[in-house]
Amino acid sequence: MRVSRFFMPLLRETPAEAQIVSHRYMLRAGLVRQASAGIYSWLPLGHRVLRNIEQIVREEQNRAGAVELLMPTLQSAELWRESGRYDVYGKEMLRIKDRHDRDLLYGPTNEELITDIFRGAVRSYKDLPRILYHIQWKFRDEIRPRFGVMRGREFLMKDSYSFDVDAEGARRAYYKMFVAYLKTFARLGLKSVPMKADAGPIGGELSHEFIVLAETGESQVYCHKDLVDMPVPDNVDFEGDLEPYIRERTSLYAATDEKHDSEAFAKIPADKQLAARGIEVGHIFYFGTKYSKPLNAKVAGPKGDEVLVEMGSYGIGVSRLVGAIIEASHDDAGIIWPESVAPFRIGLISLKADDPKTREVCDGLYQKLTAAGVEVLYDDTDERAGTKFSMFDLIGLPWQIIVGPRGLANGQVEIKNRKTGERQNLSAEAALNMFTSGK
Numbered sequence: 037m038r039v040s041r042f043f044m045p046l047l048r049e050t051p052a053e054a055q056i057v058s059h060r061y062m063l064r065a066g067l068v069r070q071a072s073a074g075i076y077s078w079l080p081l082g083h084r085v086l087r088n089i090e091q092i093v094r095e096e097q098n099r100a101g102a103v104e105l106l107m108p109t110l111q112s113a114e115l116w117r118e119s120g121r122y123d124v125y126g127k128e129m130l131r132i133k134d135r136h137d138r139d140l141l142y143g144p145t146n147e148e149l150i151t152d153i154f155r156g157a158v159r160s161y162k163d164l165p166r167i168l169y170h171i172q173w174k175f176r177d178e179i180r181p182r183f184g185v186m187r188g189r190e191f192l193m194k195d196s197y198s199f200d201v202d203a204e205g206a207r208r209a210y211y212k213m214f215v216a217y218l219k220t221f222a223r224l225g226l227k228s229v230p231m232k233a234d235a236g237p238i239g240g241e242l243s244h245e246f247i248v249l250a251e252t253g254e255s256q257v258y259c260h261k262d263l264v265d266m267p268v269p270d271n272v273d274f275e276g277d278l279e280p281y282i283r284e285r286t287s288l289y290a291a292t293d294e295k296h297d298s299e300a301f302a303k304i305p306a307d308k309q310l311a312a313r314g315i316e317v318g319h320i321f322y323f324g325t326k327y328s329k330p331l332n333a334k335v336a337g338p339k340g341d342e343v344l345v346e347m348g349s350y351g352i353g354v355s356r357l358v359g360a361i362i363e364a365s366h367d368d369a370g371i372i373w374p375e376s377v378a379p380f381r382i383g384l385i386s387l388k389a390d391d392p393k394t395r396e397v398c399d400g401l402y403q404k405l406t407a408a409g410v411e412v413l414y415d416d417t418d419e420r421a422g423t424k425f426s427m428f429d430l431i432g433l434p435w436q437i438i439v440g441p442r443g444l445a446n447g448q449v450e451i452k453n454r455k456t457g458e459r460q461n462l463s464a465e466a467a468l469n470m471f472t473s474g475k
């Protein structure tokens with residue numbers, strides 16, 4: 037993509053309404069624009085990051101055996117009356133009337149709708165277990181939307197729902213999602229810690245939040261320090277025994293504020309106690325028959341009797357993750373994207389767009405890198421070099437290739453790593469090889 041054709045409205049001034057660094061950088065780098073309180077338009081750069089995160093979440097769900105579908109954002113109130121949640125959900129739920137005066141709502145979550153789909157289709161335990169998921173916009177009319185996409189009113193969520201014939205099966209589903217989440221957040225460049233959590237309006241007894249530690253996080257959390265750097269399971273067989281992975285983590289203390297037990301925490305050796313702030317990027321629940329019972333979702337069990345299905349639900353805040361990743365990875369100059377989610381891998385910076393030799397080398401690199409499938413944002417404009425440097429540092433692409441007449445006189449271009457700041461001079465040919473070998 038050429039900067040001269042792209043749409044990337046940067047802000048020069050730091051927006052006064054942004055209180056935390058991720059929100060400031062998201063506005064300044066033109067990732068999002070507020071449409072109204074807690075509701076955002078995703079501009080091209082932000083949209084690319086959102087889609088990259090979504091894709092990693094999807095791949096890890098699929099790897100764990102979950103199956104993707106897509107449910108609508110608008111739901112009928114009828115189902116919510118059946119589960120009893122229509123009245124209890126309160127003002128957070130956006131209620132709408134259609135032209136026939138029928139009650140609709142903009143889904144804040146999908147337990148009812150997925151249970152309805154399930155009960156209409158599945159009759160026997162032989163069709164179980166199943167984990168179904170979708171990645172869809174949600175609306176919660178939060179009293180205080182804040183920190184940009186961190187606590188929005190409209191936000192993108194991945195929500196999965198598991199169906200099993202008994203509690204033991206449901207526990208396996210919970211473990212699958214638990215492990216899938218560890219892998220997902222690691223691929224996004226984040227250190228996540230699963231912590232005992234309150235189930236809130238979703239319900240159930242067993243619940244974990246996945247927390248990314250950050251000073252600006254909204255949650256107060258307590259845990260054993262060893263959990264923070266615990267290696268993520270590798271080569272997992274999702275059909276095998278997952279309990280050891282779970283035990284390794286849940287045997288150490290970790291809890292959010294609501295579930296905090298100060299006596300248990302005090303038993304951790306003092307140098308291993310960690311009380312910190314964190315961002316909740318995922319939340320998983322096991323709630324048994326809380327929805328299958330009122331909605332009468334039953335299957336024929338192995339003994340011929342009818343049994344209510346055991347369920348759980350598993351959420352990831354996809355749009356919140358954009359902010360969380362920036363909170364975890366930035367410096368004074370701007371964002372530092374992990375390669376896995378970066379909107380482009382390379383920024384190609386022409387220092388003198390009207391110099392024929394510089395243009396020839398830049399155009400050649402751009403064409404060959406793009407042809408090799410490397411995503412490049414090519415600054416072919418005639419802006420000042422200093423302006424370009426600060427723009428690329430702000431938008432945080434992992435690599436910069438800087439091309440100008442002075443370097444070219446020595447047959448060289450410069451490569452800069454955004455994260456380490458390391459620079460090296462190479463021939464254009466060698467630079468090309470560096471990014472295309474192994475592709």
Ligand code: 5CA
Pocket residue numbers: 144145146147176178185186187188189190191193194195196238316317318319320321349350351352353354355356
């Ligand atoms: N049905 C369950 C699981 S699928 C559910 O709704 N869980 S939740 O309420 O915990 O939300 C799942 C995730 O969505 C949270 O962990 C959080 O990362 C994200 N999330 C929740 N509310 C917001 C919000 N207002 N803005 C941005 N992300 C949010």
